[in-house]
Amino acid sequence: MSTEVRVPTLGESVTEATVATWFKKPGDSVAVDEMLCELETDKVTVEVPSPAAGTLSEIVAAEGDTVGVDALLAQISDGAAAPEPKAETPAQAPAPAAASGGGENIDVMVPTLGESVTEATVSSWFKAAGDAVAQDEILCELETDKVSVEVPAPAAGVLSEIVAAEGTTVDASAKLAVIAAGAAAAAAPAPAAAAPAATASAPAGMKDGPAAEKALAEAGMTRDQVAGTGRDGRVTKSDVAAAVAAGGSAPAPAATAPAPRAPVAADQAAREERVKMTRLRQTIAKRLKDSQNTAAMLTTYNEVDMTEVMALRNEYKDLFLKKHGVKLGFMSFFTKACCHALNEVPEVNAEIDGTDIVYKSYVNMGIAAGTPTGLVVPVINDADAMSFAAIEKAIAEKGAKARDGKLSMEEMQGGTFTISNGGVYGSLMSSPILNPPQSGILGMHKIQDRPMAINGEVVIRPMMYLALSYDHRIVDGKGAVTFLVRVKEALEDPRRLLMDL
CATH class of the missing domain: 2.40.50.100 (RNA polymerase II/Efflux pump adaptor protein, barrel-sandwich hybrid domain)
Incomplete structure (x- = not known):
């Protein structure tokens, strides 16, 4: 009896992958869930575990082959068949x-x-x-x-x-x-025979x-x-x-200490390093520029007094952690505020498809996250229907996956609006770039104490600049400003979020 090893689900809209590496060869014994091979899609690497214990009797898709979803990769035979391929293995090399x-x-x-x-x-x-x-x-x-x-x-x-x-x-x-x-x-086989220690x-x-x-x-x-x-x-x-x-x-x-730099008086070229851009970086550059060239992108700004959000968070963060097992951060407040504002200004949550405008009755919130390999945007589906605790848990889970490089294609697709928090890196003000085909992206920034005039008096308040970049082809200035004002109002009086105001 044999068990088929097939291509697993690769994610939304991903229909094929390339077999990158086989970790086992025909005749090898394998255990349940032991990694057999790796597949590469456009953005992620997918490991294929063994569905059963036995012997890898046949590899159908070799390294470098392109395979579709559910395609046959290999065959695993049950235990009794294991010794037969093993006996043939030594004769295969020559x-x-x-x-x-x-x-x-x-x-x-x-x-x-x-x-x-x-x-x-x-x-x-x-x-x-x-x-x-x-x-x-x-x-x-x-x-x-x-x-x-x-x-x-x-x-x-x-x-x-x-x-x-x-x-x-x-x-x-x-x-x-x-x-x-x-x-x-x-x-070809001679070097291996002459120096077995080097190839071991x-x-x-x-x-x-x-x-x-x-x-x-x-x-x-x-x-x-x-x-x-x-x-x-x-x-x-x-x-x-x-x-x-x-x-x-x-x-x-x-x-691996770096080589000493050339003397200052040396030729300038000797003190420079020219490195060709990777194709991934070239693609990122092209997509960002295409976004600017395609959308009529405009940015509007406002500022928000974070006093009430910070006070509410400080008051309930211990109880929140004890009950829900996750820390209460600022991102859940911003996500909730944006969902409320998107309900009132739906064009910011829409997209252009040819000559049509597609309005969304749901909010799939993209949360931009920095990783060692670059910026990724995991998506929290139906964020408008989630509680504060559910949002914080989803952000923590997706953030951990992003840092570990374990995000799947499906988890980075389908976003309708994005929040980018440059404040964690110390940014005071920026103009975020749209993530096509989305029509809006909110930029959060550093919270900084500033003197503010409140009721005729100068007081120190924790202030944050907000930036909304939007596609002016479908979002008018009035809608963009209204959206940002609604976000500001919800954050400056968080009770509005509870009462859906």
Whole structure:
């Protein structure tokens, strides 16, 4: 009896993924929930656990293959079948060389990059011309708009020519290199036999999965500090987590001291570093500029006295934490205030679709969050129907996932309005950029004590500047100002939120 391993649900509107890394090979024994492989979508990496214990009898979708939702990835046979593939494993390594006796040249082509992706940039070559390569050994890495794609060798042999050098932009059907198969391929297994100690920990050209590399970087560890349990000793994300839990630490900072700067009098070019933008950063830049070019974006400002919100929070924060198990922050007040204002000014919660305006009778609130890899915007669905406690719990949960890089595609889609809190970084005033196709985004800022005239007297109050950027194509100035005034009123008298005023 065998069990099928299929592509899991990838998230809203995501229909396909690329098989990035297999951690197991045919014949390996697997346990329930043990990680078998990693899939890459446009924005996130998805791990595929084993649905049953047994032996990985067949891999249907190889590394680099593009697969759809629910596509068959592999087959797992029950326990009794386990010994049979194991007996064949030692004979598999030299097989490709023996089979390739024709002396032919094999082209290494750009693999399938994904729907609507037409080009990529060659970021790294792991082999040089003249190097022996084994079948499925990683030759190079390509960068697309959002993900990195590893290119394996289609056959064993010698890398006779590199056609696309590092930094070259190639289209989806381009040739990357040429492998000379045949008699020369017999030399490929030799280095491994001559130096088994070097390949025991990390075979030449082997790379860990993207999620594992990211986890290593975030933990400040090198792969030598982690015992890999994946195929050929590859490190998985769970291996990194286990090493961190065991108290692993990285002595790297002392060993990687930056090289001394060139003398001040030296040529200026010698004291500069030019680094090519990653395709991800290029895409972010393009999307932000497209937002400015497409929407008639305008920003209106106001300020809010945070005295009442701060007093209410200080009075009830201990009881709130005791009852709900989550801290009472400012974001739930702002989320509630925005939901009330959006009900009164629905065009700020709408979007343009061609020549139509789509009004939303719900609020899916995007909460911008900074992470080590950049800004992400997890979405809290139906925030207008949630309590203060539910909102705080959702923000805490999504924030933790964002910091750990565990947000799914589905959790970052479908937002109708966004709140961005630059105040946590000390920003006093800014003009946030719209997150298309949304028509509004609220910018929060630093709370700062300022002298204010209250009832003819000068008093010190904790003040915050608010900024609303909006699409002037569907939101008039009156609507934008009304929205911001309603947010201000709700925050300066939080009782209005309780009475829906």
